[in-house]
Amino acid sequence: MNGARALLSTLVDAGVDVCFANPGTSEMHFVAALDDVPAMRGVLCLFEGVATGAADGYGRVAGHPAATLLHLGPGLGNGLANLHNARRARTPVVNIVGDHATYHGRYDAPLQSDIASIAGAVSGWYRSTTRADDVAADAAACVAAALGPPGCVATLVLPADSSWSESATGPCPPRPRGRPSVVPADTVDEVAKALRSGERAALLMGGSSLRADGLHAASRVAGATGAALLGETFPANLERGAGIPAVERLAYLAEMAQAQLDGVRHLVLVDAKSPVSFFAYPDKASDLVPAGCTVHTLARPGEDAAGALETLAEAVGAPADGGSPAPSERPRRPSGPLSAESLAAAVGATLPEGAIVVDEGNTSGLFVPGATAGAPRHDWLTLTGGAIGIGLPMSTGAAVAAPERPVLCLQADGSAMYTLQALWTHAREGLNVTTVVLSNRSYAILNMELQRVGADAGGPMARRLLDLTDPELDFCDLARGMGVPARRVENAEDLVTALEEGFAEPGPALIEVPL
């Protein structure tokens, strides 16, 4: 068999059986091999940023990686922003980048570029396979590296001749899956001591700690010690809803985050980074840890955060039933004009059990988390790296990973335009994604940021660069152009109905919500 087939067989044997692809000529042997390895599902994306964002969504939901298939340096470039988000989410991604044949590189043909340099910015692991005989072993190593823990973007560059040449070795068996390392007992003891000090304390939960088991244990700790439960601002995959203890996420705005942290003397990081301002602002602090606060690290990325929290709960003498799961409650079905508040109520009133919410709602989506706190249990995926344009692609991957679960994509209009091509894949694959476009016809967050950075703002030229009204985008036309049924709603009642239909009916739908 050739290198391409050995690669695909190795990936499938290691559990990587979905590939979000946007191939070109140098990837044609990989494409041809799909018919030889039918267990690999190729999902065509019309732009590389869709493929990489889908791989991020898939990895966050499945817990194991999908593959991408990108076309040389420029294809990698197109996918880079969502790989950046995946890097920040520590999502496992097997990132396959086709390249010229090894001997062709020296001719500096038009598509030649420095792939290693581009990939370096996002990759936790990188290798270029220069012989077909090495492809399978390198693929197995790539999957293992992607899985970690912690997960990472593992980039495997595949020169065309490594793909088309015969592989003497054939497929390679999967490597043993890595396991999170156990947090040392003295680390837990130190944190327990701090929490029992009587001084004001908070746990800042992030990464792998934001699933039900970690949240239950943390909630027991909070109940026993009075520590506050905070969550990182942009979680990769937060489990929440009725029956799951809630965390209060740190606010995006530094001023508000500082208020949340005010007076805390012990901040315990649980697979989370020490809090910093998202951007710098003139005369404002970047480091958000209050003066006089000691920062403790209970669990680092790749460590067993939930296990450490359970050990900690025992150490502080928390009863087994000492947690505080969120009660089951929904807002009433809203009526009347559309607003950020009625939008939030409509989602809260309709969100189904087991839903996956992909939240790139930005400013317009501000009230939705509050309105869904008591909705049936669901997952919440956010923009981890600040590179906008992930909502529609991440929904693609989430829906492929969990075809039986409804996916709700809360998508701000400005961000939607970066990777709108994902809608076509929603339609082609019949994905159960209900996309709600929050259409305020503005880069609203930048109007706010323009004031916050202290710029003498508000001149007509500046305002025009943040404005999306001339011309207005019609997301129903855009969706229909890619085969996704779409409707614009005019009031909250219509929105509730549209959401219910979107969740009930198979396949994708788009709802444009003018705000």
Next chain:
Amino acid sequence: MNGARALLSTLVDAGVDVCFANPGTSEMHFVAALDDVPAMRGVLCLFEGVATGAADGYGRVAGHPAATLLHLGPGLGNGLANLHNARRARTPVVNIVGDHATYHGRYDAPLQSDIASIAGAVSGWYRSTTRADDVAADAAACVAAALGPPGCVATLVLPADSSWSESATGPCPPRPRGRPSVVPADTVDEVAKALRSGERAALLMGGSSLRADGLHAASRVAGATGAALLGETFPANLERGAGIPAVERLAYLAEMAQAQLDGVRHLVLVDAKSPVSFFAYPDKASDLVPAGCTVHTLARPGEDAAGALETLAEAVGAPADGGSPAPSERPRRPSGPLSAESLAAAVGATLPEGAIVVDEGNTSGLFVPGATAGAPRHDWLTLTGGAIGIGLPMSTGAAVAAPERPVLCLQADGSAMYTLQALWTHAREGLNVTTVVLSNRSYAILNMELQRVGADAGGPMARRLLDLTDPELDFCDLARGMGVPARRVENAEDLVTALEEGFAEPGPALIEVPL
């Protein structure tokens, strides 16, 4: 004044008065300063690949750079593919990338990434300005580097505090513009000797040599010596049409290019690279220079290619009127079914004087160059770096650079989807761009390449990854969703009418041509 205002004033003083922008928070002071420096025109793009492709088109047509404005590493990543194309075209581009404030980088906030690593793949010049006092001088150096000659992508990273802090220096005057260096006399003599040898010879014209003056001189050389006139496969900006000597472009397919070069004993490179296969293929040569052929270099990038050709024409004793300008002739207005041939005839029959043709027609556009060879004088811009998705953005920039000239964008459907957001900017800025979408509902070139690479192709999984029929894209819906009037034509007569209306009426239009 602050660093942002000093930067903008310096750019405007150096003739850089258009900025294709997709800003974020770290660029807000730049945005605010636009109202202080009204000579700078900010053009909002809804995706960074639109901004960079527009800067490429602008630079190719204007001969001096536009600026971009991108948001940190992920924004640069989104713009990287079209910067790759600009690098290959040697287009002058002032590529401005906002960054976190210098002191904020160490906190590794979510958007932090290795900008230098990403930019390295496309930049001929790179600098990160760490003090507001240096911004103006660095901007002047950036413009000078971008202009070359040869032109390049010059990347200036602008940390937010360099932008918002006071600049003690204020704006910096422009640096003297670099001039192409004169080709040494003995280089011309060597080429003249080879051309007079009586052995078969060809000039391979590229880069700056493909404008009227260089083509006239080359045509005189060809007339006097019998040398063939060849053009590089993908020119940045080829001047052509009635009254301009024609060059035969080297074919994309290596087999066809080898036939064009067969028997050539002296190949003279005129601001062109020695011919190589675009991709590698099993058992096919990468280097397309025939055995026994000597390669001579008349002019390198940054040298005065047209001047060298004129000196060469004198050296080989070519009479002043010895060139062969293309005759004026147009195909008849076609009728009947739409096909690649009738499409070509429709364009040939209607192309207006002074048009700028942006050609990303790929396989479906194959016959258009032939049908327009005798059309009124026009410019022809192509995909120089193989990174598809430049047609609509490049048209944006071309139309901004030359608002009085009609722009015809020949756009293949698969490639259109990479940077479709450019249509919104066409509408917002009222650009005179007539976009013809060549809709064959396939990555047609890949179906061909699948065979050429020798893959055992044609399985249903492989074919599905190259197919755009399920669902079909409706480009009229997509265009209308972004404010561009659109129509689908059903026969050649309708296409002729639609083209004539598109060229005659101000503002953008889109014509979908099912093929």
